[in-house]
Amino acid sequence: MSEPLVLGLESSCDETGVALVRGRELLAHEVASSVEQHVRFGGVVPEVASRAHLQAMVPTLQRACASADVDLAQIDGVCVTAGPGLMGALVVGLSAAKAIAMALDKPLYGLNHLVGHVAVDLLDHGALPERFGALLVSGGHTSLLVVDDITSALTEVGATIDDAAGEAYDKVARLLGMGYPGGPVIDAAAAGGDPRAIAFPRGLTSARDLERHRFDFSFSGLKTAVSRWVETRRLEGGDVPVADVAASFQEAVADVLTAKAMDMCAHHGLDTLVLGGGVAANSRLRGLLAERADAAGVTVRRPRPGLCTDNGAMMAALGAEVIRRGHRPSSLEIGATPGLPVGTVLV
């Protein structure tokens, strides 16, 4: 079979993504984001996001088809995020995908969003090794995965037990009056600060915690520690050194993420790590990971920033692999699964 031509749709959170992929070649990749509409709420409002998905779905599809100059009648499959994500948001993309599949009599593939964050790197860096690790960091997820087969065998060895890393960024940014989303603004502020100025806690790294939560994360205590430090400083009448707070907070996040990722690679004998999710664009996380991976002899792969945040290419890239392996398509009766486990690649 020649390289499959795949349409990918994504609508699990606040980005409406549509993409076309041929094999491992990205033909078109269009995203409509509702992030602006969530700024004043300091976080994604599910109903606002769902309404925006409905408005954006058809125009985004039109843009993707036009920019790839592809006739949808030629596609080999429609691939869509079936979960995890926000229920009201997921059903918009899923329903659109079903309509396309039914109208054109094409197979439908309901796929796992988290696995898409890993698979999308195929478009930038080609075939994945036999066995490798993945670190997914975004506003919605923080997970460590061992991947034996991107289309069928992934194991989540660790995840956050409370807030996602990106959520901690949002909360700390709000505390510092820096706006939303927190990732880019804190990263920028941290550039002028001293990462060693304040010793913020590293969650789940004590000997006792490591027994039960060796590869898990916790960012809720860190967020509270930053909040207390800032509040105490203000009560004492002092200026808050925003750059130092941002840099020290960011250091704590990057330190624990990279330390646990490297520990996973060592423990499971992995020599490649794929970094994915919106927070993968963070400069300190990339820098520290490169340093530590280099020392440990681990190769780090990371998709270009535009493919790290949520998009349709994730689904198309994963779908192309799923089709290439000859997995059976999904039924037209599938539903969206907000809590879809990472081990379920195809619904």
Next chain:
Amino acid sequence: MTVILGLDTSTSVVAGLAVGDAAPRVAVVDDTRAHAEQLMPLVRELLGGAGLAPTDLTGIVVGVGPGPFTGLRVGVVTALTLGEVLGVAVHGVCSLDVVAAQWAASGAPDEFVVASDARRREVYWAHYARGMRVSGPHVSAPDRVPPLPLAGPGATLVGEASGPTVLDGGVLAARGPTLPDAGREPLYLRRPDAEVPGAPKSALPQPRVAFGMRP
């Protein structure tokens, strides 16, 4: 020959197919929680039963509510996407207007109200006179609905139903194209539940302060 598909997910999952002047076909799944699962298989079955393919459609009519948002969006995005992919026009109608048209065709009173369940102890409703919508759609408590004969899936939340209580997919497909244009966006009638956050709460341990103590 016209082949019109009607879709409505403002309550349960309803589809209708009108081919020319023949009696329309109807398919329903009486489930208010599985719109995304049920709608497309239902449409495939409906078309298959008529010996037609999706590419035979010449038009689509969709009920744009009002109704519970998540389910409602399933019908609307499905209709818009089918319309785009098949290159046929999509006509949005108020779902309450469909029930009104059903009643008007079978001897409705001069004036009446069509109501549906808006949850949270409220109803969506519209007021009709001589078959035309003269007010609404609104969302309100049931006791704010004018005291008129009632129809619609939420009629019993207001009083006693004397007209049809279930939206007929056949009427939607056959009469939909002549009903007033309600746009291609759901009739939400309510703003999203969302609060702009206030100042962050204190994260410091709060000391117990004796009553009346000055700061």
